[in-house]
Amino acid sequence: MQYAKIDGLRSTAQPKLKAICEHCNSAVHAKCGSKVVWHWAHVSVENCDSWYEPETQWHRDWKNNFGQDRSEISIVKDGVRHIADVLTKDDLVIEFQNSNISAETIMARELFYDKMIWVINGIHFKENFTIWDKEFAENWQLKTEIKQNLNLLNSQPNARVLTVQGNQIKQEAIRQILNRFKFVHNKQYDIYTYDLKDLFNSHALEARIQANILELYKAQKVEQKFKSVIYTWTRARKSWEDAKKPVFIDFNEDYLIWIKTNIGGKSGEGTKVLKKDFLDKYNITR
Template identity: 35%
Template sequence: MLFAIINSEKVEASPKISGACPLCKKNVFSKCGEINVWHWAHHKDVSCDSWYEPETEWHKNWKLAFGKYNCEIVISKDGVRHIADILTNDNVVIELQNSPIPKPIVRRRENFYGDGMLWVINGKHFKNNFFISSLDSTKDYWNSKYIHTPEGIVNKTTGEIVYVPKNNFTFIWNWPRKSWTDVQRNLFIDFGDENLFWVTEGMGTNNGKGILISKEIFLNKYGGNTDFSKVFIDKKEKRITNVQH
């Protein structure tokens, strides 16, 4: 958890303070080490939410892009309560998933949050096994006269966009995370670059289809702060250049 309740306010963890868990109301204490993201923990480190994942920098960036009043929101349904990672002003739940997840949990989370949810999963751990290719050939533009940008291929000298790739990709995924095969909600993979890969077919299998969506567009659509798209982007990651032709 990034936020605990202190005097009815959501407060980020800072060294040596305690607060209340928004879900179970029990005391939580701040954990502010040098390695892990500063967060709040229950005593004995047992979270009251069975769907809880350890807080990472990746979670933190996504949550803070939506701001403290739209992240870590307690949702109650039929007497059961869970903390949604992000709840947008339009009531879309965005669930963040960093680690592998068992198939039954995928189903339960989707049932609990209903149709108005989507997944953003961290693809960094399997990006080397995940190959995106376009049926669209851009081979004429793979030389130093051109640069490849999300808007298209640009002639470096004139600044002119010479080619706009069609946004339809296929993927091959070696050792896929099979627990995602029955996913029912829209799912976006974050490989750490400026785009999300929206899987439209074949999630959790060896091959399928998808569309690239820039994080900026995604954040705009769901009410996130687009300034944060810069925080997410690891300059070393250039997924778009992994496109095979």
């Protein structure tokens, strides 16, 4: 815990201090080691909240955004007490989840708090999580495939075929890039081909083309407040599959990804929400 009471005042942990847990009134003492975030720990009982997870700097930074009056708030329901990480001015609970948790715990918390949202720390699986702007993914991708049985490719049995998708303007832009890479355009089928035999590394080539297209897209795109994205998540954390409350993932960028479909699955859609806008929406002090 970040806060405990000393002489009735909410205080933060400092070396050697003792205090009283404001949730259960038992004694707590300051834990101020060099490897832990300074916090209060119960002296005799384990922790008065069975859902407690060891606090990280990540939790601390988020809670500090909301200030001490909104952080670590006791919520009692049917004689059971849990400590919400943040309770907003609109009585919305925000739970900041750093470690992986079970589907049962997710469900139990959603039932208990009812009006709540999740922010999970995505830094642990950032390399498994890929995000594309939906607009880019749908209209700016090159489709590549090997079409071995196409008659026109008899002269090039190992040809790989590139198809340009998207509207006219995008098509034109992508064509210019392909021309730069000296692809052969087959007008009859409106496809581009290249022979795999001529290329020692076709994947690297495609990656270079795609990078060129991405650059072009970035130069032309209009910044939107809430941008739709699609994601793929390898080794997805399946326990989130049945989460009913909104889930935002924090990848330590200036935005959060609000998962809109298929949380806990391999791919789905989401929305990029700037952290600044997130805090403006939920924070009374800003």
